Amino acid sequence: MATIQSKSTAPQSVTASRLPPKKEEQELRRAYSEMASNMEKLVVASSSSSNPCPDDGAHVSEVETVRCACCAVAEECTAAYVGGVRAAFCGDWLCGLCGEAVKERMERDPSGGVEAALVSHEAECRDFNVTRLNPTLSLAGSMRGIARKSFDRRKTTTSTSCQDRHLRTAASRAVALARSVSCDPRFLADVINGPSGEQSR
Known part of the structure; x- marks a missing residue:
């Protein structure tokens, strides 16, 4: 019961902030942004008309x-x-x-x-x-395809170089192991003949 009462007594501002903005609020925001952009244009127009001979930078x-x-x-x-x-x-x-x-x-x-x-x-x-x-949409799709091909090419080049590096590392380990076996004939003799010197069957 206590939890139900706490939900019902929550302030309206908290519950209202979770709701999507109403249509009137959206229209008000749109009107405000249009008015602000119109004001900017008027300020720019009035500043250019007050200076009949603008400098080259303007x-x-x-x-x-x-x-x-x-x-x-x-x-x-x-x-x-x-x-x-x-x-x-x-x-x-x-x-x-x-x-x-x-x-x-x-x-x-x-x-x-x-x-x-x-x-x-x-x-x-x-x-x-x-x-x-729709030529504009086709152009955008073509540009997307070009970007995707370029990305795939870079990705393939990167993954190929990683695979090459992995193979080179494995090959160098195998060579190091082969060298250690070939450099120690006593170890090889122990493996073939056994630890006591007898030949294994």
């Missing part, structure tokens, strides 16, 4: 959303970074993954140059996107 920190010319993945980057990437890839902006693929293609076939590698990679991405129902 201009560099502006972020813009750009889409990859090959795979159409959107990223937020600074204007300086976008300009550097466009200068390297004939005016097209490429995400990091496509940029590395184009560089690798250029290394394999340096005679074609940047334009040929870019056209080839764009065609490959276009074919990839056309044959998939």
